[in-house]
Each structure stands twice: as C-alpha cells, then as structure tokens.
Amino acid sequence: MKIQQRLKGSFYALSALVIAITSCSKEVDNGSAEFNTSDAIAVLASESASVSSTLRTAADSVYIMQSCARGEKREIVAEADLPAGITDYLTANYSGCSFNKAFAIKSSDLATTGYVVVIYYNDKPVGLQFDVNGTFVKVLEQREKGDFHGRGWHLGGRFEEREGKHRDTVALSALPSAVTSYISTNYAGDTLVKAFKNRDSSLVVITKNNGLYASVFNSGNIFQSRIQLPAKGGKHQDVAQSALPATALTYLETTYPNYVFNKAFSITIGGSLKGYIVLLDANSTKYAISFDTSGNFLQAKTIY
Secondary structure, rough: OOOOOOOOHHHHOOOOOOOOOEOOOOOOHHOOOOOOHEEEEEEOOOOOOOOOOOOHOOOHHEEEEOOOOOEEEEEOOOHHHHHHHHHHHHHOOOOOOOOEEEEEEEOOOOOOEEEEEEEEEEEEEEEEEEEEOOOOOEOOOOOOOOOOOOOOOOOOOOOHHHHHHOOOOOOOHHHHHHHHHHEEEEHHOOEEEEEEEOOOOOEEEEEEEEEEEEEEEEEOOEEEEEEEEEOOOOOOEEHHHHOOOHHHHHHHHHHHHEEEEEEEEEEOOEEEEEEEEEEEOOOOOOEEEEEOOOOOEEEEOOOO
C-alpha cells in the first residue's frame, strides 16, 4: 500500500526555512549524546501547524539526529526509489502515515550503506533508520534547537518527559467521564491499568482483559482507535524498568535512543514466565515492545 503523501501548498513556501542538512562531518558516538548541526535533519514539529507566517520560530521545528561516520553523507532519495522493505515496514507499523523526505546514506566511496526516512504519524514527525536492504534499524532521536549537546532536552521543552517524572501520566481517577463511560459500555470486561496525556491533549488508555489493549481518545474525549498490544493472554504483573533483562534494556537503548519508560509487565501463564512487554515514549510517539523470557526482541507495535 503506497504511503499517503500530504504536502500542502503552504508547506512548499517554507521549504527554504525547513532545511535538511545532508552532510555529515565526523563520527559521533551516540552514547556521548553529543551532536553537531551536520548530524541534524530539520523538520516541522507538526505537519498541520499553521504556516500562514513566512517566519518560523525554533518552537516550530525539531531536529532528527542521525550521525554519520567520517566521510559519509546523506543524499535525497525519492519515495519511489526506496527498497520495498521500507515501504512495507511503514505500511505495517505506521498505517496512514505521510511521507516527508528520505535520504540514502553514502559512504566515502559513494556506496549506499543505509537509508533515513522521515514521516508524519498522527501529525508528529518520526525519523527512522534502515540498513541498505531496507531492514529497520532504529527510531532516530529528536531534539530541539539548543539541545544538540548533553542530555538532549530541557525543562519546559517538547521532550521534557525524558527527565523521567512522568508528567504525561493521568491518574485513572482523573480520567474524563466520557472516556471511562465509553470503555465500560463498549469493553465491559476491561480493567483500567494506565493512562497518558499527549501533547495534543489526546489520551492513551491502557486496559487489560485477557490481554493488554491501548485505546486512543482525541482532545475532545472522542474514541479514535483501539489496538491489542503484543502480549498474549495470561497474568500481567507490573515490572520495574531495572528488573527487565539486560538484553531487553540494551535493545531499547539502541533502538529508541533517549526513550521515556512508561510501564512494563511480566507475562505469566500457569505460573510460568512467558515474557515481557514494555510501553515507552520515543519523541512523543508511544510504542509497545514485547520480549521473550531472556529479553530477546519479539515484536513492536506503534500505539499513537
């Protein structure tokens, strides 16, 4: 299924202001959390934001961080020229997304070594890195201007949730009656587990009923969607982030740099551990990732 491309005429007028930096000047160790401007791909923070003004502020943009080895560079590539595996991945994991731009990563001898794709999903930018065959590698970290160095966020900024204080958590008792009424009427067997408020004031509500589910409500508390998370039936117990297998933690740190931990569960059937599921936020998009008992990756689902 071809990815929907929604490019507004006014967006073209901003092309000179929203610049994708396509060269990489040095090798950067992501673990050091240090980036140069040459590591950044600038995009609008919201595809649907008003673009009536010809002047933009720093708050209108975010920067997708993709560091390259010395001598590497990025070259613009058309959506139609991406490997089929990338298109299939986007269709399966970001249904209804809007293609924004893509790059081929070129080595010093001009051989293609991978790809970077920028999409909008639920009006939020998502940067994804793939290998040369189109296999998913990771969700690229986003930062605001001024946060290229150090921890990558600041209090009051778009990514302040990275502080780990769970400012986006909504107490179950504080959920709007329209939301709880909808769930009790349409999913009477569900038990409320956790709720999150997004930057656009929409809500993600996690429930369990012989499995885990995520229901999304818009800013007007109107139901939008419901998906089953990648965790089969059984008993789901809360698990601290520190109690997850080291293999799972390494995978999360590598695949979702600077992610925000939301919640984790162990899954047991008949008293036997079957695996884990982790809910996290990566650049304001929420994901559910499942692992086996040893912490090996099994499956990921994009929630919202």
